[in-house]
Amino acid sequence: MSAADLPANLRLLCSYGRSITAVCRQIGINRQQFTKYMAGTSQPGLSNVRRIADHFGLEDYELLMEHDAFRKLVSIRRPIAPNISDLSDEIRKTLFLTSDSVAPLLKQVGYYHNYFMPLEYPGCILRGLCHVYEQNGFIVSRNVERYPRDPRVRVKKYNGIFVHTGDKIVMFERESTIGRAPWLSILYPYEQDQPQLLQGLTLGVTRSSGREIACYRVVMEYLGQDIDLRQAMRGCDLYAEDDERIDPEIRRRIRCEILPHELAFMARV
Structure with a gap:
């Protein structure tokens, strides 16, 4: 594993995108700087390595693999180079993805x-952190669990992607590396007494050996747009x-239990 193989690995990844310019725009990296990374005349910092890896659904260390091994990895697990603007009209209609809904x-x-x-713990x-x-x-959305x-x-x-349904928010996520572990969350918008919280239910496939289907109560606590990452x-x-x-309010809302007065597993608000 060596940073010497990074330029060749980046060139291979870019071959899966529409163009280098499009890849740079989607990642949010300056095209001129990214070209230097591919030429080997400059090395990306840790934050840019993470941004590139996240974009293609890879782990940070995989970008530094020897090129032959990296090429085999990519041939088995094609990199994800998402461009949500390329969603078909039919999918847009199904998800009601219009300017009014966004x-x-x-x-x-x-x-x-x-x-x-x-469930696993x-x-x-x-x-x-989302x-x-x-x-x-x-x-x-980009969601990281440590x-x-x-x-x-x-x-x-x-x-993930957010969809507005009028009175609820729907978030669909997939694990970024190989696209397994899908999760669908339905969330209540902010409440007046808890304006920083989104809460609801999430349904998906666990990481356990049996890969069970599980439903959890979930709370998202708003931190701001400019934070200490x-x-x-x-x-x-x-x-x-x-x-x-x-x-304690968050702990109350995410407990995995059904109380006597609850007829089903429901979100706590």
Whole structure:
């Protein structure tokens, strides 16, 4: 594994996109600087390595693999080079992705800590970091989950899209590396008494060996549009369900239980 193979790896990745200019625009990297990366005359910093890897659905370290090994990896697992603006008209109609449906979601743009209690870690709360932003006229998301004390997996990343349904928000996500582990969340908009919270239910496929279908209560806590990313990421971890570092109101809303008066597994508001 060597940074010497990075230029060739980047050139290979760009061959899956429409053009180098389009790839740079989608990633948000200056075309002239990216060309230097591909020529090997300049090395990207860690933040740009992560942005490039996220865009193509790869892990950071995979970009630095020896080129022959990287080419084999890509031939088996074709990189994801998403361009949401290329969605077909039929899909746009199905999801009601119009300018009128996107406009109400602009107030949701920013960073969030998201919370739920995963099946794989009984009695624990997972806090992740989700970035919701506008891209090509749509509201999309990048979600990062950290498991620093789990030797099996350290980080999970998801790409998603937001859809407004009038009185609810729908978020569809897929795990960014190989497109497994889909999740569908239906969220209530902000409440007057808790204006910083989005809460609802999420349904998807777990990471456990059995890959069970699971439904969780989920809360997204708004952090702002301009935040200290390092500090926000340091807070992403697994916590005990009674850990006082997690807001008690959030803990109440994500508990995996059905109370006697509840006829089904419902969101807590």
